[in-house]
Every structure is written in C-alpha cells, then in structure tokens.
Amino acid sequence: MVVREDRKEQILDKAVAVFAEKGYYKATTALVAKAAGVTQPYVFHFFKNKEELFNAVIDRAVGRLYDTFMQVEAPADQLAESMGKAFKQILQTNRDVMIMVMQAHAISEPAIRMHVREKFRLMNEVFIAKFEAAGMPNPRAAAGHFLSIGLLITLSDVLELPELLQCEKGCI
Amino acid sequence: MVVREDRKEQILDKAVAVFAEKGYYKATTALVAKAAGVTQPYVFHFFKNKEELFNAVIDRAVGRLYDTFMQVEAPADQLAESMGKAFKQILQTNRDVMIMVMQAHAISEPAIRMHVREKFRLMNEVFIAKFEAAGMPNPRAAAGHFLSIGLLITLSDVLELPELLQCEKGCI
DNA sequence: TATTATTTATTTATTGATAAATAAATGATG
DNA sequence: CATCATTTATTTATCAATAAATAAATAATA
Numbered sequence: 001m002v003v004r005e006d007r008k009e010q011i012l013d014k015a016v017a018v019f020a021e022k023g024y025y026k027a028t029t030a031l032v033a034k035a036a037g038v039t040q041p042y043v044f045h046f047f048k049n050k051e052e053l054f055n056a057v058i059d060r061a062v063g064r065l066y067d068t069f070m071q072v073e074a075p076a077d078q079l080a081e082s083m084g085k086a087f088k089q090i091l092q093t094n095r096d097v098m099i100m101v102m103q104a105h106a107i108s109e110p111a112i113r114m115h116v117r118e119k120f121r122l123m124n125e126v127f128i129a130k131f132e133a134a135g136m137p138n139p140r141a142a143a144g145h146f147l148s149i150g151l152l153i154t155l156s157d158v159l160e161l162p163e164l165l166q167c168e169k170g171c172i
Numbered sequence: 173m174v175v176r177e178d179r180k181e182q183i184l185d186k187a188v189a190v191f192a193e194k195g196y197y198k199a200t201t202a203l204v205a206k207a208a209g210v211t212q213p214y215v216f217h218f219f220k221n222k223e224e225l226f227n228a229v230i231d232r233a234v235g236r237l238y239d240t241f242m243q244v245e246a247p248a249d250q251l252a253e254s255m256g257k258a259f260k261q262i263l264q265t266n267r268d269v270m271i272m273v274m275q276a277h278a279i280s281e282p283a284i285r286m287h288v289r290e291k292f293r294l295m296n297e298v299f300i301a302k303f304e305a306a307g308m309p310n311p312r313a314a315a316g317h318f319l320s321i322g323l324l325i326t327l328s329d330v331l332e333l334p335e336l337l338q339c340e341k342g343c344i
Numbered sequence: 345t346a347t348t349a350t351t352t353a354t355t356t357a358t359t360g361a362t363a364a365a366t367a368a369a370t371g372a373t374g
Numbered sequence: 375c376a377t378c379a380t381t382t383a384t385t386t387a388t389c390a391a392t393a394a395a396t397a398a399a400t401a402a403t404a
Contacts, residue, residue, distance in 0.1 A: 026281075201365090
C-alpha cells in the first residue's frame with residue numbers, strides 16, 4: 001500500500017518510457033499499468049482517461065526539457081552550440097522524455113493536440129527570451145532553428161539513421 | 173465498375189488525405205474506403221493489410237516529394253534557399269503528402285518503421301548528391317539542415333503555430 | 345488497549361465499442 | 375456463362391472504461 005500521490009508519481013514516471021517506445025496509440029493503459037506495477041483499471045483511479053494521463057506525462061516531460069535548457073549558460077556566440085549539445089545530452093540521459101515530446105504533435109486527439117500546441121508555443125517563447133537575453137542577433141530565427149535540430153535528432157534516433165546528423169567537420 | 177488498377181490508384185489517392193489528417197492509427201480502413209467511394213472490406217482486395225496500404229501510400233508520397241525537389245535548379249549559393257522554398261510550396265500544393273511523410277516516423281509498427289527508415293535513408297542520400305553536384309561546400313550538413321526545416325515546417329503547420337517559422341528578416 | 349467504524353488502496357471481473365480482417369453472396373460485362 | 379468487380383454479413387481481437395468486491399490502514403470509542 002502506497003499513498004495516493006506517490007503511486008500517481010510512480011505511474012507518471014513509468015509511463016514516459018511506454019509512451020516513448022510504443023507511441024500514444026500502441027501504448028495501452030495495460031502496458032503503462034504493468035510498467036508501474038499496478039493493475040490496468042487502477043490507472044483510471046488517478047487519471048480520468050488515457051488522454052489526461054498522456055497530458056500529465058507530457059507536462060512532466062516538457063518540464064524536464066525546460067529545466068535542462070534553462071541551465072545552459074554560454075556567451076551569445078556560443079549559446080546556440082551549447083543548446084544544441086544540451087539536446088544531444090538529453091537524448092542520452094532522458095531519451096524517453098525527448099522522444100515523447102518531439103513526437104507528440106503526431107497525435108490527432110484534439111485534447112492532446114491542444115495541450116501539445118500550448119507546450120510548444122511556450123517552449124518557443126522561452127527559447128526566444130533566452131536567446132534574446134543573451135544578446136543574440138536573431139533570437140526568433142535561433143529559436144526556430146533550435147527546435148528544428150531537436151526534431152532532426154529525434155528523427156535520426158528513432159529511425160536509427162545516424163547519418164542524418166553526420167556532416168563534414170564535427171557538425172552540430 | 174472500374175478496372176482493378178484504376179480502383180487501386182483511386183484508393184491510394186484518397187488515402188493520403190485520410191492518413192495525413194487522422195494519423196495512422198486514427199485513420200480507419202473504413203474512413204479510407206469511404207473517401208475512395210468503396211466499402212471497407214474491399215480495400216483488402218488490393219492490400220494485404222492496413223500496413224501494406226500505408227506503405228504503398230508512403231511510396232507515392234515520397235515519390236512526389238522526390239520529384240519536386242529534383243526539379244529545383246539553382247546555383248550553389250542559392251540552392252539551399254530554393255529548396256527551402258520548395259518545401260513551403262509543397263505544403264501549399266500537396267499538404268497531405270508533406271504532413272504524412274514528415275510524421276511517418278512516429279508510427280511504431282515494425283513493418284512501417286522499417287519502410288519509413290529506408291525512405292528517409294534514400295531521401296537523404298539523394299539530397300546529399302544533389303547538393304554535392306551543385307558544388308555546395310557541406311552537402312551532408314546541408315541535407316540534414318534541409319530535412320530539419322521540413323520537420324519544423326510540418327510541426328508549425330500541424331500545431332497551427334506560424335510563429336515557429338517567423339523570424340527577424342523575411343526568414344527561410 | 346481492544347474493538348469497532350471508516351477511509352483509502354487495490355484487485356477481479358465485466359462491459360461496450362471499435363476496427364481489422366475473412367468469407368460468402370451478388371452484380372456486371374464481355 | 376465465366377470472369378472480374380464489389381457488397382453484405384460475420385468473426386475475432388483489442389482496449390478503454392466501469393462496477394463491484396477485497397484488503398489494508400487509520401481513526402474513534404468504550
């Protein structure tokens with residue numbers, strides 16, 4: 001027997017990996033439950049439905065990404081590169097989080113779509129602010145480019161095509 | 173009554189829109205059938221299963237993208253920009269094709285994943301060759317960057333967040 | 345402190361819906 | 375009438391979600 005909040009955290013914790021590996025539709029609530037060590041119906045004791053579960057997991061995941069990027073400190077001319085490295089670092093330390101967030105826009109469920117949209121809108125705003133504060137010349141362009149790198153890294157990782165990131169001299 | 177091949181083409185033709193709008197899992201074979209003006213079970217007369225249908229649709233879609241990019245002619249120093257514009261053009265003229273291809277890697281079905289992987293591997297190769305032939309300095313980097321722009325444009329479009337592409341001076 | 349009441353955690357069993365896929369029947373046409 | 379096109383009817387499987395039941399923990403009270 002575990003107190004409610006702990007159990008909920010535990011489910012959220014384990015769900016990321018399931019959603020990242022299987023994708024929203026193939027990630028059954030039974031699989032999430034199993035990963036968390038509880039029974040399938042019990043998941044619905046904490047989350048109204050599967051969509052709400054997913055959105056809660058997304059909240060945490062985006063929070064993680066957010067924290068990591070906010071920690072990056074570098075002079076304007078190196079910030080973009082440092083942030084890019086942070087992306088690759090996250091892929092190594094928190095792969096599930098990255099994969100899940102960077103593929104979330106492919107889910108057509110309206111409630112999820114709306115939620116994901118808001119997350120990306122916010123992330124973009126935050127990135128622009130950070131790049132701007134660092135005194136970068138084109139913060140909006142940099143933010144967009146930064147996101148696009150995240151998408152490419154994820155694509156490369158998911159499809160197991162490292163050559164997509166491979167370029168001439170050290171690259172990214 | 174229509175001859176077999178025509179009907180098959182018709183199904184493939186209509187399926188793109190359904191897959192693009194709904195995503196693989198929410199795009200039921202019934203919806204595809206309805207869009208093509210046939211009954212649901214009849215779809216299986218042309219495709220062994222849903223996965224095969226999807227892969228066939230992807231083949232066509234990638235072919236379209238391929239054709240469009242191959243048509244782009246520009247001197248080395250303007251090629252990247254011209255290709256970027258081609259992306260945006262495709263989004264306007266063949267939105268479904270673009271959306272579908274650029275989100276296909278989020279499908280976890282092994283047979284589809286493998287197929288999509290091969291398509292991207294090939295596209296990347298082709299892009300590199302094109303950039304190289306044009307005499308661009310870093311063809312691999314350019315190809316990767318090019319793909320990443322495609323991903324970002326798609327994200328921006330799907331989430332209805334035009335600001336992700338908005339940057340300081342005209343942009344992309 | 346022993347006993348009872350009440351809450352909180354969790355499971356088992358079940359339902360209803362959806363969707364892919366198969367098989368059998370019907371219709372058209374050369 | 376034989377062949378190809380197409381539909382109707384049906385099966386099977388999967389899964390989210392609900393409901394009912396059990397077990398464990400905590401609180402109340404005598």
